[in-house]
Amino acid sequence: MQLNQLLVAVTLAIGITSGHGIGHDKPGKPTPEPTSLPEHDVPIDNNTVIDTHSHIIPDFLRQAMLDNGFTLSPDDSILSNGVYIPPWTLDGHLNAMNQYGINYSVVSISAPGLIFLDKKPREQLKLTRKLNDYMYSLTKQYPTRFGAFCFLPIPQVKASIEEAKYCLDKLGFEGVGLLTNYNELMVGDKLFEPIFEFLNKRNVPLYIHPASVVAECWEKTTHGYGPAMIDFPIQSTRTLIHLFASGMRSKFPDFNIIFSHGGGVLPFIADRVGNFLSTPQNGGYNSTEMFEQFRAYYYDLASAVSKPTMAAIKEFISTDRLLVGSDYPFTPGPAAAGFVRGAIANGKLTPEEQLGYKNGNALRILPGIKAKLLGRRLFRVD
Ligand SMILES: *[C@@H]1O[C@H](CO)[C@@H](O)[C@H](O)[C@H]1NC(C)=O
Ligand SMILES: *[C@@H]1O[C@H](CO)[C@@H](O)[C@H](O)[C@H]1NC(C)=O
Ligand SMILES: *[C@@H]1O[C@H](CO)[C@@H](O)[C@H](O)[C@H]1NC(C)=O
Numbered sequence: 001m002q003l004n005q006l007l008v009a010v011t012l013a014i015g016i017t018s019g020h021g022i023g024h025d026k027p028g029k030p031t032p033e034p035t036s037l038p039e040h041d042v043p044i045d046n047n048t049v050i051d052t053h054s055h056i057i058p059d060f061l062r063q064a065m066l067d068n069g070f071t072l073s074p075d076d077s078i079l080s081n082g083v084y085i086p087p088w089t090l091d092g093h094l095n096a097m098n099q100y101g102i103n104y105s106v107v108s109i110s111a112p113g114l115i116f117l118d119k120k121p122r123e124q125l126k127l128t129r130k131l132n133d134y135m136y137s138l139t140k141q142y143p144t145r146f147g148a149f150c151f152l153p154i155p156q157v158k159a160s161i162e163e164a165k166y167c168l169d170k171l172g173f174e175g176v177g178l179l180t181n182y183n184e185l186m187v188g189d190k191l192f193e194p195i196f197e198f199l200n201k202r203n204v205p206l207y208i209h210p211a212s213v214v215a216e217c218w219e220k221t222t223h224g225y226g227p228a229m230i231d232f233p234i235q236s237t238r239t240l241i242h243l244f245a246s247g248m249r250s251k252f253p254d255f256n257i258i259f260s261h262g263g264g265v266l267p268f269i270a271d272r273v274g275n276f277l278s279t280p281q282n283g284g285y286n287s288t289e290m291f292e293q294f295r296a297y298y299y300d301l302a303s304a305v306s307k308p309t310m311a312a313i314k315e316f317i318s319t320d321r322l323l324v325g326s327d328y329p330f331t332p333g334p335a336a337a338g339f340v341r342g343a344i345a346n347g348k349l350t351p352e353e354q355l356g357y358k359n360g361n362a363l364r365i366l367p368g369i370k371a372k373l374l375g376r377r378l379f380r381v382d
Contacts, residue, residue: 002224030286034257044354044373049096049340051105051364052207053260053300053325057088060107064127068116080112081215082226088329091137096333101340102326103359104369107135108149108177110330111211111232121156127152128163136171143372148206149177153194161198168204174203174366182241183214187239188248200252203364207258210236228330233264240266241273244290245283245330255363257297260325262304266294267316291316298365300325301357305334305342319353323362347351 006236062085068078077084097105106378109131117124128151135148150167152160167173176199180188185191199206210232213221222231236259243249249257266273274287299317302325304310313322322343326336344354363370 005132017052034113036125036369038107044359044363044370046102046358048104048359048373049102049324049378050359050366050369051324051326051328051336052258052362052366053302054093054107054207054328055088055110055330056090056093056107056135056138057085057110057329058131060134061127061132062087066118070116080116081212081218082222083111083228085110085210086329093328094142094145094262096326096328096336100326100333100337102324104145104147104373105326105328106147106174106207106366106369107138107148107160108152108207108209111179112178112215113151113154113182113211115154115179116215118182121153121343124153125156125159128159129166132163132167132171132173135173136167138171143375147366147369147372149173149175151177152302154178154182155191157194158314161194164198164204168186168202172368174368175207177207179209179211180235182213183216186246188243188246190246193251193277195250196248196252199255201257203257205258207260208239209260209377210239210264233261236260236264237266237269237273238266239295241277241290244293245277245285249293253296253382256264257277258323258365259297259299260300260327262309262313263297263317265292267309267312270316295321297321298323298361301339301343302327303331303339309344310343314347319347319349320356320361321359322353324358364374 006247014201053160064228065078065080065085066072066092070078072081073084075084076087079085092106097103114124114127114131117127117213130152132148135146138146139148148167148171150171150173154160164176180187189302198204212218212227213231213235217232218227225231240263270291274290276282277285277290283373295317298321299313300323301313304313324341325334331339341356342353343349343357347353349357
C-alpha cells in the first residue's frame with residue numbers, strides 16, 4: 001500500500017467509527033483532524049452549515065454566577081434576574097451539532113456576561129481571560145467545528161482592547177462579541193468609543209448579542225415577564241437605533257456587525273421608528289440613511305424564522321445578510337435544526353439564497369472559517 005492510500009484508509013476508518021455525517025469528533029477527548037472521508041479534496045460544499053450564534057457556559061462561569069448572588073433553579077439552570085441560563089456541556093454541544101447538521105459553530109458568552117463583577121475588576125479580568133482561553137481550547141481541539149468571538153471585560157475599556165488583541169492575534173478568534181447593553185450602558189455609549197475605533201481600524205467582525213433590561217428593576221419594567229422573551233429582541237432593536245442616532249456607527253462604519261434574532265423587532269417597526277426620528281422633536285434624522293445603515297448589518301435568524309417574521313425580514317433586510325444562529329443551549333438542538341429548515345421553507349429562499357444563509361454569507365464576513373475548514377488539506381499527501 002502506498003503512503004497516500006494508507007492515509008486515506010486511516011482517515012476512512014476514523015470517519016466510519018465516528019458515525020454521523022458530520023459527527024467526526026468524539027466529544028471529550030482530543031481527536032486528530034481531519035477525521036472523515038477524503039475531505040481534503042472536497043471544497044466547502046452546499047450542505048455545510050455555519051452557526052454564528054451559540055454559547056458556552058463552562059462550570060467555572062456557573063460557579064462565578066452562584067458566588068455572586070444568582071440562584072440555582074430546580075432544573076439546574078441558573079436564574080439571573082429573570083433569565084434562565086441552562087446547563088451546558090461540551091459533549092452536549094457537539095452532539096447537538098452532529099445530530100442537527102451544524103458543521104461549524106462560532107461560540108460566544110451570552111448575557112449577562114460578567115457585568116455582575118463590575119465592582120470586582122480584577123476578578124472580572126481573570127475570569128475574562130479564563131473564558132477566552134477556554135474557548136480557545138475548544139477551537140484548538142476541534143478546529144473544524146468551533147470558532148469563537150472574543151469576550152471582553154466590559155466596562156473596562158482599555159483592558160477590553162488588550163483582550164481583543166490577545167484573542168485576535170494570539171488565539172485566532174473570528175471576531176469580538178459584545179452585548180446590546182450592560183444594564184444602563186448601551187454598547188454604543190461614548191464610553192466604548194475606543195473599542196469601536198479599534199474594531200474599525202482593524203476591520204474586526206463584531207457580534208452583538210441581546211441582554212436584559214437594567215437588572216435591578218427588570219421585574220418592574222417587564223411586568224414580571226422574563227426579559228429573554230420580549231425584552232431581548234427589543235434591546236437589539238433599541239441598540240440598532242442607538243448606534244444610528246448616537247452617530248457611533250457612521251463614525252466607525254468599516255467593520256461588519258452581526259445582530260441576533262433578525263434584529264429583534266426591527267423589520268416590523270422600522271417604518272414607525274423612521275417616521276418618529278425624522279420629526280424635529282426627535283432629532284430630525286434622515287430615515288433613508290437610517291434604513292441604509294440597518295440594511296448593511298448582518299443578522300442571524302435564531303428564533304426568527306416563522307412565516308410572518310421571514311416576510312418582514314425578507315422585505316426589510318436583503319437575503320445576502322442572513323446567517324444561521326442555533327442559540328444552543330438556550331434553544332435545544334431540535335429547534336436549532338428547525339431554524340435552518342424553517343427559514344428556507346417559510347422564507348421561500350432560492351437555492352442561491354439558501355447557500356448564502358447556510359454558509360456563504362458567514363464565510364464572506366468571517367474569512368478565517370474557510371481557512372480552518374479547508375485546513376484539512378494539511379493532511380493531503382500527494
Ligand atoms: C457538513 O456536514 C454535512 C453533513 O451534514 C456534510 O455533507 C458536509 O460535507 C460537511 N461540510 C464540510 C465542509 O465538512
Ligand atoms: C436623506 O438621505 C438621502 C440619502 O443620503 C438623500 O438622498 C435625501 O435627500 C435625504 N433626505 C433629506 C430630507 O435630507
Ligand atoms: C450548490 O448550489 C449552487 C447554488 O444553487 C448550485 O449552482 C450548485 O450546482 C450546487 N452544487 C452542487 C454540487 O449541488
